[in-house]
Amino acid sequence: MTLPIEVLTGAVRGGTSILYASVGESIAETAGVVNLGTEGSMLAGALAGYAITANTGNPWVGVLAGAVAGGALAFVHAFFVLHRGANQLATGLVVLFLGLGLTSLFGAAFVSRQIHSFTAWDVPVLSKIPWVGEILFQHDPLTYLSFVLVPVTWFVLQRTGIGLLVRGAGERSEVLATYGHDVRLVQYLAVVTGGLLAGIGGAQLSTAYANSWFENMTQGRGFVAVAVVIFAARRPLAAMGGSYLFGAALALSPALQARGWAINQFALDSLPYLAVIVVLVLLGKKRAAEAPEGLQKVFELSTS
Amino acid sequence: MLAAACGSNGNDTGTPAAADGGSSSDAAPGQGSTAVGFIFVGPKDDVGYNQAAYDGAMAVKKDFPDLKVLTQENVPETDEASRIMETMIAKGAKIIFATSYGHLDPAMKVAAAHPDVVVVQQGNFIKDTVPANTGTYFGTVYEPVYLAGIAAGKATKTNKLGYVYAFPIPQTIANIDAFELGAQSVNPKAETYVVNTSNWCDPAKQAEAAKSLLAQGVDVLTQHQDCTGTITKAAEAAGAMVVGYHADASSLAPKGWVTGSEWDWKAMFEDIVKTALDGKFTGSKYNANFRSGLKDGLNPFVQSKYGPSVTQATKDLIAKAATDIAGPGSPFKGPVVAQDGAQLFPAGKVPTYAEIEAAATVFVKGVVGEIPKG
Incomplete structure (x- = not known):
């Protein structure tokens, strides 16, 4: 396998969990709610996915459980933010630590368990295409689902009545309310959907990628997803690019090392995070101005 | 002094050993301790390094029923570790095992502040003179x-x-x-x-x-x-x-x-605890950078x-x-x-x-x- 193919394949493999979480967070933020608890939803999804797969022998049931767990944690966030008017950023962090604590507690028993994990499935015909086939079409089924998720999410958000409601809830909630729509319900659904997707992302990590559960195994990928959403300005396709960029940066280090190349791995290891920071700095002002009104309130941004 | 060790032998639940207030300054480090503290950088069930050390701690708990065994998982390799060790000392521990490589600096800090407490560290190396109440231990991995x-x-x-x-x-x-x-x-x-x-x-x-x-x-x-x-x-x-x-x-x-x-840490942990309890830590082989191997048959x-x-x-x-x-x-x-x-x-x-x-x-x-x- 040549280096570019290996890194790009690794980008998809390592970026998929972040992709699910960032698409989910895009939906929540479009509705005007930031969920820093995304990391917690990913952890909950990773554990529930692994635990239920271990107990049922079926990874699909596991992923479903992962989605429910991620969604449940996001519901906690939504409740405090939407019903109690709590600060979104603070609540998100609390939800993260709740997820971290709960999964550490209940996850201990599953560290040594084994599962029948997802296995890679080569898409007929497509996987035979040189380069592209190897990079895109020799993965686990959750990766293929994410290929579908991205355009579907874009379409729903931008081209359907449901999407209009979601965008309205984030942008001009008074208008939505004036027309008799329940803004809070829309926001609840958006945040919980975001959590469901983050949960699937976590389950992808534990049941399709690492094939193991371990305490705090997401290692900050949920925060990366939130950062990806900021620089992708909540656009699913851009979030896909951002997620794969992070995945590629992660895959580059082992790929170079396994070839015995002399590189500074510490610099390489910080590359994904540096990339996120640089993009945020470059895009920050512009993106802030584009953010839904609801979000601008959260960050107390001035658009002038 | 042993009165403080009565009752439950639970982890992390020990009450501050009020009865231990009279720790005499002339006692050898670790001598007559009522509790032993273990800190781990990760969770106790990682099927790995931390679990092995935790199993060693549990062996100590089983074989020294009079001792309260205090354990703390997920201790970062920062000043947080010093704080947790201080808490264990407040609960009566005069023997502390800092089981991760990066716990050395906080361990040395705590040891310097408490000359009556034995603080041993797993796997790192004390480069300067080894103080009388410290040491590092390991196997020839x-x-x-x-x-x-x-x-x-x-x-x-x-x-x-x-x-x-x-x-x-x-x-x-x-x-x-x-x-x-x-x-x-x-x-x-x-x-x-x-x-x-x-x-x-x-x-x-x-x-x-x-x-x-x-x-x-x-x-x-x-x-x-x-x-x-x-x-x-x-x-x-x-x-x-x-x-x-x-x-x-x-x-x-x-x-x-x-x-x-x-x-398999059981033998070495128990020997370190016994040496310290007997007041023989200072000057022992553990009051150094101790490494056990196939030659002495004690390799953990x-x-x-x-x-x-x-x-x-x-x-x-x-x-x-x-x-x-x-x-x-x-x-x-x-x-x-x-x-x-x-x-x-x-x-x-x-x-x-x-x-x-x-x-x-x-x-x-x-x-x-x-x-x-x-």
């Missing part, structure tokens, strides 16, 4: 790793072995070197490809590292990580072989398991059981090597040559533990990969 390297060298068909490690600390580098030296002692063509993850436990990074190594034709994987399940499973799923570390993970790789190295790091593919001939080779190390030999018996061709140990030289640890800043010839520079 690289000995069973060398023996496993022999098995790996015999098992490989591609002559490419893969090693996933976390950080280039001397202990890890010595392991990688010993693994390669063991392999090449029976298979001169065997090379060890190394990948680091800059993290003691990031399963996704481990999965990626395993994929990268397997893609290069590596057919025997091993690792120096805190959580070991991911790589073991990745090797088995790819039809490759795997050499374990920290724990017996043969159940995760019924086909590919070769052998490995695992911990032992070889794991063999997998199905290991032949009797290989087992005989390993038994012979083990006997040699327990006697006059060493995995690092000269000549040992570094990656760049420089001589580390001349022919016939049997280096001491300290010499091996001091030399463990470079990979030996046969290791493919670079040590990252900070």
Whole structure:
């Protein structure tokens, strides 16, 4: 396998969990709610996915459980933010630590368990295409689902009545309310959907990628997803690019090392995070101005 | 004073030992302690390093029923560790085990503030004069790793072995070197490809590292990580072989398991506790950078059981090597040559533990990969 193919394949493999979480967070933020608890939803999804797969022998049931767990944690966030008017950023962090604590507690028993994990499935015909086939079409089924998720999410958000409601809830909630729509319900659904997707992302990590559960195994990928959403300005396709960029940066280090190349791995290891920071700095002002009104309130941004 | 130890022996639930207020300053460090504290950098059930240390703590709890055993998981290698050790001391612990490499600095700080408390640290090295109430302890980890390297060298068909490690600390580098030296002692063509993850436990990074190594034709994987399940499973799923570390993970790789190295801290922990309780810590072998090996028969790091593919001939080779190390030999018996061709140990030289640890800043010839520079 040549280096570019290996890194790009690794980008998809390592970026998929972040992709699910960032698409989910895009939906929540479009509705005007930031969920820093995304990391917690990913952890909950990773554990529930692994635990239920271990107990049922079926990874699909596991992923479903992962989605429910991620969604449940996001519901906690939504409740405090939407019903109690709590600060979104603070609540998100609390939800993260709740997820971290709960999964550490209940996850201990599953560290040594084994599962029948997802296995890679080569898409007929497509996987035979040189380069592209190897990079895109020799993965686990959750990766293929994410290929579908991205355009579907874009379409729903931008081209359907449901999407209009979601965008309205984030942008001009008074208008939505004036027309008799329940803004809070829309926001609840958006945040919980975001959590469901983050949960699937976590389950992808534990049941399709690492094939193991371990305490705090997401290692900050949920925060990366939130950062990806900021620089992708909540656009699913851009979030896909951002997620794969992070995945590629992660895959580059082992790929170079396994070839015995002399590189500074510490610099390489910080590359994904540096990339996120640089993009945020470059895009920050512009993106802030584009953010839904609801979000601008959260960050107390001035658009002038 | 023992009154404070009465009642429950629970973890983390001890009440401050008020009865311990009269700790006399003339007592030897650790003498008559009512409690023992253990701090771990990770969770107690990681099927790895921390679990092994935790099992050792539980052995102490079982065999010293009068002692309260305090344990704390997930202690970061920062000042937070000092704070937790201080809490344990407030609860009556005069013997503290700081079980992670990076716990040394906080451990030394706490030891300096409490001359009546024995603080021992697992795996690091005190470079200056060792204070009367401290010490580091460890096994000669690289000995069973060398023996496993022999098995790996015999098992490989591609002559490419893969090693996933976390950080280039001397202990890890010595392991990688010993693994390669063991392999090449029976298979001169065997090379060890190394990948680091800059993290003691990031399963996704481990999965990626395993994929990268397997893609290069590596057919025997091993690792120096805190959580070991991911790589073991990745090797088995790819039809490759795997050499374990920290724990017996043969159940995760019924086909590919070769052998490995695992911990058994019971004997050493209990001996340290007993030495301290008796007031004999200062001046003992533990009041130093103590390293136990096959020679003294106390090595807490032992070889794991063999997998199905290991032949009797290989087992005989390993038994012979083990006997040699327990006697006059060493995995690092000269000549040992570094990656760049420089001589580390001349022919016939049997280096001491300290010499091996001091030399463990470079990979030996046969290791493919670079040590990252900070």
